[in-house]
Amino acid sequence: MTEIRTPSPRRGTNLPRMGDFNLTVILDAIRRAPGGLSRVELAQIVGLSPQTISNISRRLLDQRLIVEAGKEGSGPGKPRTMLRLNPGGMYAVGVHLDPAVLTIVLLDLVGAVVQHARITTPSGAEPESIIAIIAAAIGQLIEDSGVDRTKVAGLGVASPGPIDLKEGAVVDPPLLPGWERVPLRDALAEATGLSTLLDKDVTSSAVAETWAGxxxxxxxxxxxxxxxxxxxxxxxxxxxxxxxxxxxxxxxxxxxxxxxxxxxxxxxxxxxxxxxxxxxxxxxxxxxxxxxxxxxxxxxxxxxxxxxxxxxxxxxxxxxxxxxxxxxxxxxxxxxxxxxxxxxxxxxxxxxxxxxxxxxxxxxxxxxxxxxxxxxxxxxxxxxxxxVGEDVAAVGAACLVLEHTLAPRSQRLLLEG
Incomplete structure (x- = not known):
């Protein structure tokens, strides 16, 4: 009989100089466990040594990205302290540029929508005008939320394709006349003062599903x-x-x-x-x-x-x-x-x-x-x-920031240069 195997969890590495990758592996494991994980469980899941788990957990606690959320356990032995994400440890803004409507959200670290706004996309408006509208709406959204702006890690933008990912430009999307190679990423970064990422709306939606679906x-x-x-x-x-x-x-x-x-x-x-x-x-x-x-x-x-x-x-x-x-x-x-x-x-x-x-x-x-x-x-x-819901692309845009900052990605293992 053929053995059926379930997908293996992500594995960390104990090799030197891989601390940042290991940190994201641990954070991702905690994120995927709604009830939280103990340090012992983390060591079993990600394959890192107990000492490495302890050191990285302390670092995440100091950064207020995780919290100790009570103790659990039954039977002999000391109850284990559970680690969970701290929703208020980090925030991100997401914008979905759609030919029909502009959607803007503010997400916390667990992917929950803290603040939300929608604006009908002005028909026939120049890109510069729409960018100004988006920037003003972002500022108002953060102010209305009451969130400390210093905790906002950045801005993600979901746009119809095709896009030039390297240049951060929108390249002539359907039903958005005048958007021919518009440098949307850099324009919004300058207008808002937030570190900005641009991705396709379909890709952003997939990111949202992995974070909040x-x-x-x-x-x-x-x-x-x-x-x-x-x-x-x-x-x-x-x-x-x-x-x-x-x-x-x-x-x-x-x-x-x-x-x-x-x-x-x-x-x-x-x-x-x-x-x-x-x-x-x-x-x-x-x-x-x-x-x-x-x-x-x-x-x-x-x-x-x-x-x-x-x-x-x-x-x-x-x-x-x-x-x-x-x-x-x-x-x-x-x-x-x-x-x-x-x-x-x-x-x-x-x-x-x-x-x-x-x-x-x-x-x-x-x-x-x-x-x-x-x-x-x-x-x-x-x-x-x-x-995730109807605003999946905007939520995904904000999740781009969380993914870029916190998710384990194979690119993190590449040596610079």
Whole structure:
């Protein structure tokens, strides 16, 4: 009989000059244990010596990143002191730049939202104007929260792709005219005075799931982002995969219906041209499901029209529901292609349009993915909604800061130079 093995926890290293990596390994282990861990349990989980565990725990306590949270134990022996994250030990700001709405959140160390704000993205506004709006909103958010600004570790920004990760620039995203190579990272860093990171919204969403999604954010999974566009974030063995330029997960041109609408890439039936909200709204208009003059094609208008389509679908309009169901089949085909390529255990759906799609998608897609899985005789593939919520990209943007500062990453083991 083949032995089934559960994924191994991250292992630390006792090699010299690896203190920072070991610190993040320990912090990550504590973070993943909601009830906390004792020093003895930490030594067993991460493979470090008791003395190393004791030294690093003291360092984390001094930095107020963890706290001693009572004693636990039964039977013979001394009760063990439990270590848990200190929610107020560090904070981070996250911004999601979406063509329809700007979302800003302030997170504590455990990934809980402390303060939240939303602003409709001004249609046709210059990037400089929108950046100024974001910067002002960030300052107001921190002030309203009452959090000591010195405890804010930085600012994370989630943007539609493609992005230039090295330069921190947004590179001509859909439905954001004028955003051609806009240096958003540096502009916001200068405007806010906060150390700033930029990543794609789909990748940020995957990061959010690993930090605040609970069981759905563990192991190997893809995050299917349902927003103005469609893309996926990739997590393999608890590590977020970004690709060589930071643009992994651009799945919009997977063909899901060869006879489908013509895409701007020149192919027919791409999931981008067939199943994003803009395409579904256009289909509903052509079928007479959405009636009335609809000349406004801006992202906020698409969001409003799509909400109307979903309300009709779940209100008993069969034609509207059929449009949603057909899109579920198309997206299910794209998901199957991705899961077969990456061999993951789970698909997590989320994003600003997910709440409208969830009932129909969760009814159809799990069976489609399982039926088309190349590994169905070896393991199943779970299909779930995000454990973070509608603001997953903004939460993920803030988690970028926490991940960059605190998460164990293989890059930390590379020697400088």
């Amino acid at each position: 609970g069981p759905s954010g563990a192991g190997s999974f893809v995050f299917m982002y349902m927003g103005t566009g469609i893309g996926c974030g990739i997590v393999l063995n608890d590590e977020v995969i970004r690709g060589s330029s930071g643009n992994a997960g651009e799945i919009g041109h997977i063909i899901v219906g060869p006879d489908g609408p013509l895409c701007d890439c020149g192919q027919r039936g791409c999931v981008k041209s067939s199943a994003i909200p803009q395409a579904l709204v256009a289909r509903a208009e052509a079928a007479g499901v959405l009636v009335g003059a609809r000349t406004d094609r801006s992202a906020p208008a698409v969001q409003e029209n799509f909400a109307e389509l979903c309300a009709l679908a779940y209100g008993g309009n069969e034609a509207a529901m059929e449009i949603i169901r057909e899109s579920a089949v198309l997206v299910g085909r794209a998901v199957s292609a991705v899961t077969n390529a990456l061999d993951v255990d789970r698909v997590v759906f989320g994003g600003p349009f997910w709440s409208c799609l969830a009932p129909a998608y969760l009814e159809q897609i799990p069976a489609l993915v399982q039926e088309n899985s190349a590994t169905r005789k070896i393991h199943g593939i779970e299909v779930v909604g995000t454990g």
